[in-house]
Amino acid sequence: MTNKIYKDKSxxxxxxxxxxxxxxxxxSRLMLGTGKYNNLNEARKSxxxxxxxxxxxxxxxxxxxxNIGKSNLIDGLNWKKLWILPNTAGCETAEEAIRIAKIGYEINKKIGQIDNKFVKLEVISDSQYLFPDPIGTLKAAEYLVNQGFDVLPYIYPDPILAKQLEEIGCKTIMPLGSPxxxxxxxxKVNDIARIIENASVPxxxxxxxGRASEASQAMEMGASGVLINTAIAKSKNPVIMAHSMKLAVISGRKCYLAGIMKKEKRAQPSSPTNGLLKII
Known part of the structure; x- marks a missing residue:
C-alpha cells in the first residue's frame, strides 16, 4: 500500500x-540538497x-x-511536511557508507519517520572530481538492500551499472549530470537517456x-526527478532560484508527458498547402 503523499498544494x-x-x-519531483547555504533561514525559505x-x-x-552546538537543518525543518533522505556524502568506502546509512536511519526514527529507510548512497574515493566509486557503491548497495534499506545510489551515468543496481533491488538510480x-x-546526455530507457525504477x-533550463532538459528526457543543491544555494538569490527550479521541473515533466514532436530534416509548412487561392 502506498504511503501518504507529501503535498505541495500549488x-x-x-x-x-x-x-x-x-x-x-x-x-514534487524536485529534490533539494541542504548544504552550502549562507544560513539556516535562507535554506528553510528556499x-x-x-x-x-x-x-x-x-x-x-x-x-x-x-556536536558543536550549532543549529542545523535536522532541528530546523518541519519533518511532518518533508521527507528526509539521509546522505552518505563524505564516505570513501563501502564500509563507511554502510555505517553512516545506519546512523541515518536512527535519525529518521528520532524525527518521527519510523517507516523511512531511504538512504542516498554515495561512495566517493576520488577527491579531485568527486566521481562515485562503482565497485564500492555496488557492494554497499547490495548489503543495505539486504538489510531492508530503500537505497538510492548516486552513480556515474553508466547504463550497465545502473541496471545491475536496479536488479539487486535499489529503488531509484541517481546518475550525475556532471561533477x-x-x-x-x-x-552525458546519451548515457542518461539509455539509463532512463532501460529502467523500471525512477x-x-x-x-x-546549474540552471533551470538544464533541470527542464532532464525532465524532458523522461527523468522522474532531479536533485539540486549548489545551483540554488550558491545563486545570488537562492529563494528566487528555488522557485525557478520548481517551475522548470514542472514544465519539463509536462513537456515529456505531452509527447515531444519528432525533428524533421526539412522545414514543414504550418499552414495547409492545398486549396490555396490563385492570384491572377
Missing amino acids: NMSSQKDPFLVANHSFA ILTSGASIVTVAIRRAQYAK IGSGQGLQ IIVDAGI
Missing part, C-alpha cells in the same frame, strides 16, 4: 502523475519556496554540527545542474 496535478519511490508517493517533498541531509555534516557542484549541466538526475 501542484496538485501531481496526484494524477504520482512520483513513486519505494511505495511512497511524493508531490526549501519552502521550491515546494520540494524530499530533502537530503549529509549525515556526517549534520552530526558534526550538532558535483560544477554547474556544467548534462554532459531515474533521478543528480549533480551538475
